[in-house]
Every structure is written in C-alpha cells, then in structure tokens.
Amino acid sequence: MKKTCAAMVGTARVLAQHHINTDNIIPARYLTHAEKQALTPYLMETLDPSFLNRVQPGDFLVAGRNFGCGSSREHAIWALQGAGIAAVIAESFARIFFRNALNNGFPAIECPRITDRVREGDRLEIDLRRGQIHNLSRQEHFDFQPFSEFTLRLLEAGGLLAYVLARR
Amino acid sequence: MTITEKILASHAKRARVVPGEIVHASIDLVSAHEVTTPPAIAMLEQLGIRDVFDPQRIVVTPDHFVPNKDIPSAELAKRLRNWARETGIKNYYELGRHGICHALLPEQGHVLPGMIVVGADSHSCTSGALGAFATGIGSTDLAAVLATGELWFKVPASFKVRFEGKLPGGVFSKDLALELIRRIGVDGASYQALEFTGSTLSELSVDARLTITNMAVEAGAKSGIMAVDAKTADYIRARTAQPFETLFSDADAGYIREEVIDVSQLEPLVALPPLPSQGRPARELSEVTIDQAYIGSCTNGRLEDLRIAANVLKGRKIASGVRALVVPATSTVWKQAMDEKLFDIFYNAGCVISTSTCGACLGAFMGVLAENEVCISSTNRNFAGRMGHPKSHIYLASPATVAASALTGRISDPRDFLQ
Numbered sequence: 001m002k003k004t005c006a007a008m009v010g011t012a013r014v015l016a017q018h019h020i021n022t023d024n025i026i027p028a029r030y031l032t033h034a035e036k037q038a039l040t041p042y043l044m045e046t047l048d049p050s051f052l053n054r055v056q057p058g059d060f061l062v063a064g065r066n067f068g069c070g071s072s073r074e075h076a077i078w079a080l081q082g083a084g085i086a087a088v089i090a091e092s093f094a095r096i097f098f099r100n101a102l103n104n105g106f107p108a109i110e111c112p113r114i115t116d117r118v119r120e121g122d123r124l125e126i127d128l129r130r131g132q133i134h135n136l137s138r139q140e141h142f143d144f145q146p147f148s149e150f151t152l153r154l155l156e157a158g159g160l161l162a163y164v165l166a167r168r
Numbered sequence: 169m170t171i172t173e174k175i176l177a178s179h180a181k182r183a184r185v186v187p188g189e190i191v192h193a194s195i196d197l198v199s200a201h202e203v204t205t206p207p208a209i210a211m212l213e214q215l216g217i218r219d220v221f222d223p224q225r226i227v228v229t230p231d232h233f234v235p236n237k238d239i240p241s242a243e244l245a246k247r248l249r250n251w252a253r254e255t256g257i258k259n260y261y262e263l264g265r266h267g268i269c270h271a272l273l274p275e276q277g278h279v280l281p282g283m284i285v286v287g288a289d290s291h292s293c294t295s296g297a298l299g300a301f302a303t304g305i306g307s308t309d310l311a312a313v314l315a316t317g318e319l320w321f322k323v324p325a326s327f328k329v330r331f332e333g334k335l336p337g338g339v340f341s342k343d344l345a346l347e348l349i350r351r352i353g354v355d356g357a358s359y360q361a362l363e364f365t366g367s368t369l370s371e372l373s374v375d376a377r378l379t380i381t382n383m384a385v386e387a388g389a390k391s392g393i394m395a396v397d398a399k400t401a402d403y404i405r406a407r408t409a410q411p412f413e414t415l416f417s418d419a420d421a422g423y424i425r426e427e428v429i430d431v432s433q434l435e436p437l438v439a440l441p442p443l444p445s446q447g448r449p450a451r452e453l454s455e456v457t458i459d460q461a462y463i464g465s466c467t468n469g470r471l472e473d474l475r476i477a478a479n480v481l482k483g484r485k486i487a488s489g490v491r492a493l494v495v496p497a498t499s500t501v502w503k504q505a506m507d508e509k510l511f512d513i514f515y516n517a518g519c520v521i522s523t524s525t526c527g528a529c530l531g532a533f534m535g536v537l538a539e540n541e542v543c544i545s546s547t548n549r550n551f552a553g554r555m556g557h558p559k560s561h562i563y564l565a566s567p568a569t570v571a572a573s574a575l576t577g578r579i580s581d582p583r584d585f586l587q
Contacts (some may be wrong), residue, residue: 072288
C-alpha cells in the first residue's frame with residue numbers, strides 16, 4: 001500500500017466537465033458489491049463509455065469543478081482505484097468525495113484551471129509535498145495548495161484504515 | 169457564533185470555534201443503511217473491532233434496495249441485520265417498520281436539536297431541519313465513528329438564507345429549495361453550512377422544512393440547519409420525552425454570505441436535467457411530455473407531500489401512457505396515508521403505490537427508466553442516468569407539480585389543479 005508522495009508521474013486522462021457526480025463515476029445499480037474488481041468495469045459508464053479503455057494503471061484523471069458531487073458512495077473512489085487511476089486533479093471537489101478520497105489514500109488535488117492547462121495524454125509529474133504539477137509534455141509548472149502533514153501521512157499509509165492498522 | 173459553530177464547539181469541548189479550523193467532535197447519532205454500512209463493517213472486522221461505541225446512538229434501517237431487489241442486495245441487508253443484532257443495536261427497523269433513513273430518523277424521534285448527526289449517505293443533512301448539525305459521510309468515516317464515537321470536521325463557514333414573504337398558492341418548500349439552488353448553483357455552498365431563516369420558514373410545517381435541508385447537499389453544502397421554534401418543539405415532543413437544548417445564532421455571528429429570497433414572487437419550478445440548479449417555471453415547459461411521474465423519496469415522501477399530491481389528483485385520472493408511482497418515505501407515512509384514504513385517491517387516479525424504498529430515485533429498481541424516457545420526480549437529483557438508462561431524463565419538481573404533470577402527460581403548473 002505504501003507509496004511515495006515525493007513525485008508521481010503519469011498520463012492525464014481528461015474529462016473536461018464540471019459537476020461529474022458519483023452516479024456518473026459508478027451508477028447505484030452496481031452498489032450491491034463493494035470490491036474494486038466488481039465496480040471498475042462500470043467506471044464512468046454513463047458519462048464516457050470509452051473512458052475505461054483509455055486508462056492505464058498510474059494515470060491521472062483531470063476534471064473540472066465540483067468533482068464527485070452527489071451521493072456519498074465511497075464505491076466511486078474504489079472504482080477509480082480499481083482502474084489504477086493514481087490521483088484525481090480537479091478544479092474543485094465536492095466535500096464528501098474529497099474526504100472519502102483521503103480516507104482511501106487516494107490523492108484528490110485541487111488545482112484551478114487545470115482543464116485549460118492539461119490536454120488528454122499529457123505527461124504530468126505531481127509533487128504532493130510541494131504542491132506542484134509539472135506538465136512534462138508542455139514544460140509548464142503550476143501550483144496547488146500543498147497537503148498538510150497529516151494528510152500526507154494518510155496518503156502514504158494508503159488511507160485511514162491502513163494508517164490506523166500501521167499504528168497498532 | 170452561529171448555531172453550527174456552537175454545536176461543533178460544544179461537541180469538541182471548546183468554548184469557541186471559528187470556520188476553517190479542524191475539530192474532533194463527539195457524535196450523538198449515527199444512521200446506517202445496507203449499501204454503505206457493510207463496507208464499514210468489513211473495515212471494522214479487519215481492525216478486529218467487534219463492538220460499536222454506543223449501540224443506543226445508532227439507528228439502522230435497510231432502505232435503498234428493500235424489499236431486496238436481488239440476491240446481492242439480500243446479502244447486504246442480511247449483513248446489516250446480523251451486524252445490528254450482534255452489536256446490540258436496538259434501533260433496528262425491519263421491513264414493515266422501515267423507512268428511508270433521512271425521513272425515519274426525525275419521524276421516530278431520534279433527532280434532537282443541538283445534536284451532531286452523521287450518516288453514510290449524502291442526504292443525511294436532512295435532519296438539520298430540527299436544529300441539529302447533520303452531515304453525510306463515507307463508509308470509512310462511518311467505520312471510524314462506529315468504533316470511536318468521534319469524527320474530525322473542518323468547521324464550515326455559515327451561509328445564511330432568508331426566505332421572506334408569504335408563499336403563493338401552488339408554491340411549496342421544494343420550490344424554495346430549487347430556487348435557492350438555481351440562484352447559487354450546485355456548488356454554491358460548497359463546504360459551507362446553509363442556515364435557513366426568515367418569516368416564510370415559520371409558516372412551514374416540519375415536513376416541509378425537511379425538504380429544504382434535504383436539498384442542502386445539492387448546493388454542495390456540508391449541512392443545512394434551522395433554528396428551533398414552537399413547531400419544531402411540538403414535533404419533537406410528540407415523538408420523544410428526551411430533553412433538548414435550543415440554540416440560536418448570536419446577533420454578531422459571522423456569515424460568509426447571505427441570500428434573501430422573496431418567496432411571494434416565486435412560481436412552481438422544475439429543474440431541467442442534468443442539474444438541480446436548472447430551475448425554470450413549470451408553465452414554460454408544457455412542451456415536455458413525460459413517461460413517468462414519481463412522488464416519494466427522502467426529499468418529498470412525507471405525509472404532507474402525499475396529501476398535497478392527493479389534493480391535485482383527487483377525482484382525476486393519470487394521463488394515458490403515463491406511469492405514476494407513489495412511494496411513501498416510511499412505513500409510518502404509508503400507514504397514515506392509508507388511514508387518511510389517500511391511497512383510494514391514488515389508486516382511483518391510476519397510480520401504483522409501493523412500500524418505502526429509495527429504489528427508483530437512484531435507478532436501482534421499482535421504477536427504472538428506459539432509453540429516452542422522461543420522468544418528472546419529487547426526488548433530489550436529476551443527474552444523467554440517475555434513475556435508469558444513461559439517456560433517460562429527469563425533471564425535478566414539487567409533489568404538486570409532479571401530480572399535475574401526471575394528469576396531463578406533460579410538465580404542468582399545479583395551480584391549474586389546485587383550488
């Protein structure tokens with residue numbers, strides 16, 4: 001579960017829309033299961049059926065404002081993680097999704113105007129500790145509010161549960 | 169301080185809190201249903217934790233996929249039921265006494281003013297109409313609360329919404345919620361606590377008020393809250409003998425924003441797909457034909473909602489080609505509606521009446537939409553595909569507007585049918 005927060009490098013998969021909701025991410029009819037492998041085949045099914053085919057493990061999902069709004073279903077995070085998505089970078093997040101993400105050790109990065117700055121397939125380097133994104137494909141840098149020490153520890157542990165287990 | 173800040177301060181054993189700071193607060197009431205609780209149970213098992221912090225403070229009801237829609241949902245309900253029994257939770261509402269948790273908690277007297285209420289469901293903010301700080305969480309946070317009885321919160325800034333003036337005929341609390349979201353957007357109150365006040369509010373029943381706090385999350389809010397008044401106190405005293413504290417925001421409390429809505433200028437609204445913020449007057453949408461009309465949910469499935477719908481439908485028939493569904497939010501509402509002979513009105517009009525379930529609201533079962541079908545619904549979300557096929561369409565409205573539309577087969581202004 002351990003991962004380094006120093007630098008993550010991956011490819012951007014862009015869904016340049018605002019208000020992508022958790023019904024989009026994983027429709028409720030699939031919530032009879034909570035295992036990642038049961039959820040992931042339906043990831044973004046209603047929004048972009050080709051999305052899953054584009055995603056490779058380690059990719060970053062890039063989206064607009066209010067990502068993850070709607071239902072509190074943590075299954076949305078699990079479906080994204082199951083596809084191997086390493087982080088979501090959005091212009092803003094709905095609060096329950098944001099909390100769920102950190103609880104699962106899943107970086108949810110708020111970065112203004114990110115959908116203007118990144119194109120599908122761009123290679124990105126994210127430094128969570130310093131709060132920087134380096135668009136390697138375009139040689140551009142932009143900043144985001146760095147995570148707190150506690151949040152970084154949560155992310156490094158792999159989420160709240162893993163964090164608590166590791167401290168026992 | 170605002171009411172919200174006072175509640176968070178007292179539960180964090182602090183004299184004062186300010187927006188933005190992180191507090192660890194004790195939790196008074198937790199609600200648990202069969203979709204998001206089983207993952208939390210699995211996490212607790214992984215941690216070797218078998219007991220919950222306080223079985224008296226946990227209320228359990230299956231609501232999303234009940235009566236069990238298939239074998240996997242039956243397994244979820246079974247897991248919830250067994251867990252409630254094993255942990256000694258007495259407030260378990262089995263099928264027949266069950267209800268949609270956000271309607272059940274206030275109705276059964278579990279929610280008291282001044283409490284912190286959490287549930288692993290986004291519409292947990294509903295209970296704020298009784299003067300509680302109520303908010304939705306995920307399964308991991310639920311596991312943490314079940315184990316410890318505590319949770320961390322970032323103290324939200326408060327956003328005051330004043331509803332002023334007399335409600336015109338045909339305009340209901342759902343229209344107020346839709347108007348607010350139309351004005352501020354689906355992320356207009358992100359991370360904030362909506363505090364509802366104003367002269368209109370005191371005229372609304374508790375049933376009607378719960379519709380407004382229910383929709384707080386549709387504006388991105390963490391919570392929605394209303395100060396206690398005589399109606400709230402009567403509502404609670406009719407349900408529980410538990411004492412409670414009444415809190416008010418201080419005169420010098422700080423608000424990040426204030427929005428004043430003159431309700432006397434409003435008319436019945438309908439939110440166009442795919443966002444609750446896309447409200448338009450119902451009378452401008454008469455070209456939209458519908459396949460299904462849905463009256464129910466944690467937003468608008470309480471007794472007053474069913475009475476309002478029945479008032480529109482009484483002595484009339486649902487339009488040919490339209491399916492009309494009535495889903496009382498709880499078993500108690502179901503029984504009351506039956507006793508009041510509302511079911512006769514619904515049946516005679518051509519509606520189907522179901523047991524309480526979240527079912528169709530989230531596209532699970534009991535009213536799922538086919539491709540290109542259109543539903544006008546008293547629920548809270550009109551996201552693409554929410555009620556079924558990704559290419560189905562949901563229009564949100566009050567129970568009166570839904571009922572009126574069911575009669576004509578197209579989106580209709582309920583004022584044409586109300587005396």
